[in-house]
Amino acid sequence: MQGILTTAEWSQLQNALDERRRAQYVRILGRDSLTLDLMFCGKCRAKIYRWHNKDTGKTYGRCRNELKRSEAAQPCNMPPIPYEMLREAVVADILMQRRSHRNSHDGRYPQAPG
């Protein structure tokens, strides 16, 4: 080890470690999540993480570069998006893809509901 951290550097380090712990927490929560590997930020193309707000009890999708601002090379300013909205968007997207896949390859399958 070399040198002594200034107070600012020390708190920066603590923030980074804290953000990392938080990110791990989000990944564990999101393991069964439908959207986790499918959603990307429209602004910076980073992955969208599932994030639970303890104060409101609601779940949001947050851009990695916004959530892990202290670690991001280019911090993002995308606001958190209600998770249900993301889920609906992804489900709609998947159903649409399946529908067009079926239509183009095999018309015998019934249409997906909705």
Ligand SMILES: [Zn+2]
């Ligand atoms: Zn972003």
